Amino acid sequence: MTGMLGTGTSALLAFQRALGTVSHNVANASTPGYSRQRVDLSSRPAQVEGGHWVGQGVNAASLQRLADGLVFARQIDSSGELGRLRQLSSLSDRVDALFSDPATGLSGHWSEFFNAADALAAEPGSGIARSQLLTSAEQLAARWRTLDGQLSALDQEAGQRLQSAVADANRLATEIADLNRTIHQAGGKVAPDLLDARELRITQLAALTGATTVEQDGMLNVFTSGGQPLVVGTQAMQLATAPDPMQAGRVQLSLQTPGGDVRLPSATVSGELGGLLEFRERVLDPARAELGRMATAFATAFNDVHRSGVDYTGAPGGDFFSLAPPRVDPHAGNGGNAGISARIDDVGALTGHDLVLRFDGAWTAVRADTGEAVPMTGSGTAADPFRVAGVAFEVTGTPAPGDRFALRPTAGAAASLRVAVSDPSAIAAAAPLQAAADPSNLGDARAAGAMVTDPAAFAGFAGATIEFIDAGQYTIDGNGPFAYVAGSPIGDAAAGWSLSLEGTPAAGDRFTLSPTPPRSTGNGNALALGALDRRDLLDGGTRSLTDGLTGLTARAGADARHARLSFEAQGAIDAQVYAERESVSGVNLEEEAADLLRYQQAYQAAAQIIATADTMFQTLMAAVRR
Amino acid sequence: MTVLRMSTAALHQQGLQGLMQQQQRLARVQQELVGGVKLLRGADDPSGMARVQQMDHLLASLQQQDRNATLVEHRLRSQENALADVGTQLDRARQLAVQANSPTLSDTDRASIAAELRAVRAELLAIANRDDGNGRRLFAGTRDGVIPFADNGGVVSYAGDDGRNSLEVSPDHWVVDGEPGSEVFLRVRTGDGIVRGSAAAGNTGTGVLQSSGVVDHAAWTGQSLRVEFTAADAWRVLDGDGNELATGSYADGATITAGGMQLTISGTPAAGDSFSVEPAPVRDVFATLQGLVDALEAPAADPAARAWRSNRIGAALGDLATAQDHMLSLRANTGSRLAALDNAADARSATDLTLQESLSELRDVDVAEASTRLALHLAAIEAAQKTMLRVQGLSLFDRM
Numbered sequence A: 001m002t003g004m005l006g007t008g009t010s011a012l013l014a015f016q017r018a019l020g021t022v023s024h025n026v027a028n029a030s031t032p033g034y035s036r037q038r039v040d041l042s043s044r045p046a047q048v049e050g051g052h053w054v055g056q057g058v059n060a061a062s063l064q065r066l067a068d069g070l071v072f073a074r075q076i077d078s079s080g081e082l083g084r085l086r087q088l089s090s091l092s093d094r095v096d097a098l099f100s101d102p103a104t105g106l107s108g109h110w111s112e113f114f115n116a117a118d119a120l121a122a123e124p125g126s127g128i129a130r131s132q133l134l135t136s137a138e139q140l141a142a143r144w145r146t147l148d149g150q151l152s153a154l155d156q157e158a159g160q161r162l163q164s165a166v167a168d169a170n171r172l173a174t175e176i177a178d179l180n181r182t183i184h185q186a187g188g189k190v191a192p193d194l195l196d197a198r199e200l201r202i203t204q205l206a207a208l209t210g211a212t213t214v215e216q217d218g219m220l221n222v223f224t225s226g227g228q229p230l231v232v233g234t235q236a237m238q239l240a241t242a243p244d245p246m247q248a249g250r251v252q253l254s255l256q257t258p259g260g261d262v263r264l265p266s267a268t269v270s271g272e273l274g275g276l277l278e279f280r281e282r283v284l285d286p287a288r289a290e291l292g293r294m295a296t297a298f299a300t301a302f303n304d305v306h307r308s309g310v311d312y313t314g315a316p317g318g319d320f321f322s323l324a325p326p327r328v329d330p331h332a333g334n335g336g337n338a339g340i341s342a343r344i345d346d347v348g349a350l351t352g353h354d355l356v357l358r359f360d361g362a363w364t365a366v367r368a369d370t371g372e373a374v375p376m377t378g379s380g381t382a383a384d385p386f387r388v389a390g391v392a393f394e395v396t397g398t399p400a401p402g403d404r405f406a407l408r409p410t411a412g413a414a415a416s417l418r419v420a421v422s423d424p425s426a427i428a429a430a431a432p433l434q435a436a437a438d439p440s441n442l443g444d445a446r447a448a449g450a451m452v453t454d455p456a457a458f459a460g461f462a463g464a465t466i467e468f469i470d471a472g473q474y475t476i477d478g479n480g481p482f483a484y485v486a487g488s489p490i491g492d493a494a495a496g497w498s499l500s501l502e503g504t505p506a507a508g509d510r511f512t513l514s515p516t517p518p519r520s521t522g523n524g525n526a527l528a529l530g531a532l533d534r535r536d537l538l539d540g541g542t543r544s545l546t547d548g549l550t551g552l553t554a555r556a557g558a559d560a561r562h563a564r565l566s567f568e569a570q571g572a573i574d575a576q577v578y579a580e581r582e583s584v585s586g587v588n589l590e591e592e593a594a595d596l597l598r599y600q601q602a603y604q605a606a607a608q609i610i611a612t613a614d615t616m617f618q619t620l621m622a623a624v625r626r
Numbered sequence B: 001m002t003v004l005r006m007s008t009a010a011l012h013q014q015g016l017q018g019l020m021q022q023q024q025r026l027a028r029v030q031q032e033l034v035g036g037v038k039l040l041r042g043a044d045d046p047s048g049m050a051r052v053q054q055m056d057h058l059l060a061s062l063q064q065q066d067r068n069a070t071l072v073e074h075r076l077r078s079q080e081n082a083l084a085d086v087g088t089q090l091d092r093a094r095q096l097a098v099q100a101n102s103p104t105l106s107d108t109d110r111a112s113i114a115a116e117l118r119a120v121r122a123e124l125l126a127i128a129n130r131d132d133g134n135g136r137r138l139f140a141g142t143r144d145g146v147i148p149f150a151d152n153g154g155v156v157s158y159a160g161d162d163g164r165n166s167l168e169v170s171p172d173h174w175v176v177d178g179e180p181g182s183e184v185f186l187r188v189r190t191g192d193g194i195v196r197g198s199a200a201a202g203n204t205g206t207g208v209l210q211s212s213g214v215v216d217h218a219a220w221t222g223q224s225l226r227v228e229f230t231a232a233d234a235w236r237v238l239d240g241d242g243n244e245l246a247t248g249s250y251a252d253g254a255t256i257t258a259g260g261m262q263l264t265i266s267g268t269p270a271a272g273d274s275f276s277v278e279p280a281p282v283r284d285v286f287a288t289l290q291g292l293v294d295a296l297e298a299p300a301a302d303p304a305a306r307a308w309r310s311n312r313i314g315a316a317l318g319d320l321a322t323a324q325d326h327m328l329s330l331r332a333n334t335g336s337r338l339a340a341l342d343n344a345a346d347a348r349s350a351t352d353l354t355l356q357e358s359l360s361e362l363r364d365v366d367v368a369e370a371s372t373r374l375a376l377h378l379a380a381i382e383a384a385q386k387t388m389l390r391v392q393g394l395s396l397f398d399r400m
Helices: A002-027 A069-100 A107-122 A127-186 A192-209 A271-307 A524-530 A545-585 A589-625 B008-035 B046-100 B107-128 B181-186 B285-297 B303-363 B367-393
Strands: A037-043 A047-049 A052-054 A058-065 A212-216 A219-223 A229-232 A238-243 A251-257 A260-263 A327-330 A339-344 A355-359 A363-367 A386-388 A391-396 A404-408 A433-437 A446-452 A464-470 A473-476 A479-483 A490-492 A497-502 A510-515 A536-538 B149-152 B155-158 B166-170 B173-176 B195-199 B208-214 B225-231 B234-239 B244-249 B254-258 B261-266 B274-279
Touching: A002 A037, A002 A058, A002 A589, A058 A192, A069 A127, A069 A192, A069 A212, A069 A271, A069 A545, A107 A127, A107 A524, A107 A545, A107 B046, A107 B166, A127 A192, A127 A219, A127 A229, A127 A238, A127 A251, A127 A271, A192 A219, A192 A271, A238 A260, A271 A524, A271 A536, A271 A545, A327 A339, A339 A404, A433 A446, A473 A490, A497 A510, A524 B166, A536 A545, A545 B008, A545 B046, B008 B367, B046 B107, B046 B166, B046 B285, B046 B303, B107 B149, B107 B181, B107 B285, B155 B181, B155 B285, B166 B303, B173 B303, B181 B303, B195 B208, B195 B303, B208 B274, B208 B303, B225 B254, B225 B261, B234 B254, B244 B254, B261 B274, B285 B303
Parallel strands: none
Antiparallel strands: A037 A058, A047 A052, A212 A219, A219 A229, A238 A251, A251 A260, A327 A404, A339 A391, A355 A363, A355 A404, A386 A391, A433 A510, A446 A497, A464 A473, A464 A510, A473 A479, A490 A497, B149 B155, B166 B173, B195 B274, B208 B261, B225 B234, B225 B274, B234 B244, B254 B261
16 A cells, blocks of 8 residues: 555656646746756666566656757758858849849939930030039949949948947856856756757857857867867857958957967858858959949040040040049058059959969069969159059059058949049030031042041141142142042041042142141040940950949849849748757647646546545455454 | 748748738739839849830930921021022022113113122122021021121121031031031032033133133043134134134124134134133132122223123123022932931931830839739739638637
8 A cells, every 4th residue: 555655646746847848848848948848767677576576667767858869950050051151142132133223223323414415516616515524424423423322331331230249159168168168067857948048059150150059078179160160068159240450440350369360261151141141252242342443444434435535625625534543452461661563554454353462572463362373564764664454553652561451442442433524614525626628629539537546656746738639649748749549538646647538639739737726626535435334344355334233233133133042042941950950859739738637647546546546545444443 | 841830930820821922922012013113123134124224325316316406407408498598599690680781771870780699789788798587697507606607898708617527416427517618619510510611800801701611521621722813813722721722803792612622602702812611710709799790890992892792791601500509409408408307307217216126025013013013912902801800810829
């Protein structure tokens, strides 16, 4: 009987435990990171009573936490990737929206500007057409600046996100280290909920930095995906943001180790931080540099053409747009006092890559993103400056070996694009050279086109007279005679001009060439300005500016698309990992309800055993009372 | 696939995820249908978006070419009208010259004809200075902001230039927007367009050059010829270098042929009188009219002076006829440019249509297809909602 009471009591206690665990599971059915628990029951060893084995009841042997270490490893892996791709995708989407939305993109203003230039070609003397060109130029330049400003704002936002993510990561790392300590001190009797708390924090940390874990003495060491330690045992490393020595106003990620700060490049971290760094390096910087390259190529080419024309007052055209020179930032740790001044040398050779110039006895250039060497020519003198990727630069002062400079040929150039012309009559719509047939010419030849072939040689041009000795020979200002072949232009290469004729000249016919006077409504230069959108100026003269700009949209779109697809794919993987984790560790309420019923019934039965033992005891007592 | 054990949270998450996914798709279709555009972002189709932007740019430049073509057309039509008016005035001048050539006219009659010719000349000058209604002169070349022609005491000066602006009116199709005034009014051929005959200024006889012209182009060397009367009834023909080409005897109305050229002279030339025929020079049409006016207003007291006048009027008649031809050929030019504009308009609209079609294919939503998708997603979201409700509604706890 006492055996029966003992057995009943053990069952009551065990089922109480089991019911408690079921209710704990039910209570935590929606707790993030919770792993379901299970009480393992085992029967008490039997004792020999009167030569027979008699069972002694049941024990709640252990409380089991249902979790799978391998699934956990996959979970933090996926969580890091998902965090990285979420940042990359959402930020890339915003860059894409900037370029592809007509309300914020360049395309509308780009078309309007060239339409205004074409309209000027139709009415070169019209003040309205001239003002219209200036207005649309202002709008185009403003749109370019706005776009660059918005990209720059994205850059700053990425920096701020980086800082707040670093703060979160540091807090999590500290908490993980503390949990490691508590778990280590508890030894084998650690509460499963503490393990859950640690895993949850590691998953959260992985979403920020990407993580891998290694177990050691019950403690989990956490490393970034690149292998940098974040938590070692009870010690948490601190992440920090430090100013980028190559680029003022930008922060980079570093890890504070006992040996000093270690810079973490984007390849060594995943998660949100990795996504932010990757976005800056792979999407934002190239987009800004490319946008700047387009602005540089456009402004430089437009200025070149504009300078070769003559405005309404008869003066040669000036710069139409103003643009800042390429940006050069010395490394914060440079030892020498060298300074670098750079300018755009060849628009067609510009690449849109940021470069690092390094002095080690001689100057070398490498790409900032890949470290690939970039060929450089020139000797660095004023007459023969260093030339690299379309930029010419000169060095002043004395560099120390190891000094570095960041050369950003076009990044931020778009921010400085401004219209330099404010007077509508200062727009150079006319070609600088005009030809006139002498009124007494007997032949039916007329001037079809006078062109400047060499602006430098033409600069001092004062006028020229072409006189035909007969239909096949002519003199220029009395020099010659030169043979005339119908259809081929008459030219003076040394003076930098050429003239083509239509019709047949007669002996004695004269043509005079003169610099275009004031109030000319010729449209020669306006046509050249209006055709710039189609001229192949980029990439060594193989792509037009319109191609370049639409290419920029395509690139931003492709970046966003790639990031979005990767994010969606990772989302599917993450859902799969989540399902696997849930299948092992998740609470199923139906299951718990069934267990509740099961243990409740068992508990009732155990209580009945005790009641039965009592009845038996009463029966016995009643029997012996007589 | 292995059937995993489901947790309640996973079940809930799965339902929610499905519902949200359907909602996203539904929102996308809604956005497409409301905007009528399926290509919303570069990420939807990066290269397609680039092409859309390029085509938009091309379409915009087509629209500008359309506006430019309208401008050019207006300008060419204005020029055509002006040239037609010039033709009318020259007609009138020619009629007046024919009238004035009658020997029966009195000096007063001639004076009134001269006055009328002055009016014609003034009218021509006004036409030459016309603008296109937008303040741009029609005949100033590429200086259309200045008034091109000015009359300084019978001599007309030109302040414009020889430039011609051409404009792209459809892709790679250029049209010149007009002829400069120097071409229209200044460089006008005289005579019959090839040669011009004239009587020497100091002729003392009454010989009048009735006609002159090249009859044998092969024999004509392109040089000028001079018919010189060695006596009242004998002539010789000299070439430009003074070589004698032919000689002959003269009777009233005789036709003289030499060096590929033919002249008819009437009246009675005196010995030493000469007539010359030279390759037709160019002269401005105002000077031609002025010359005619001067001839009409010159006093003609003796037969020699009258013959001089007849010669001048006769030459001017030829000059005017050639000027009319000149204006006609310019009008024909303008007409062919207008025709080219029409062709350009066709080319533009064809290009425009092609571009619009490709653009629409890339960018615009296919309403039928999108509506089908909308219906599909609506059904799916309803199913997801119902499934979620049913699944969530099942709980063993409810039965306890």
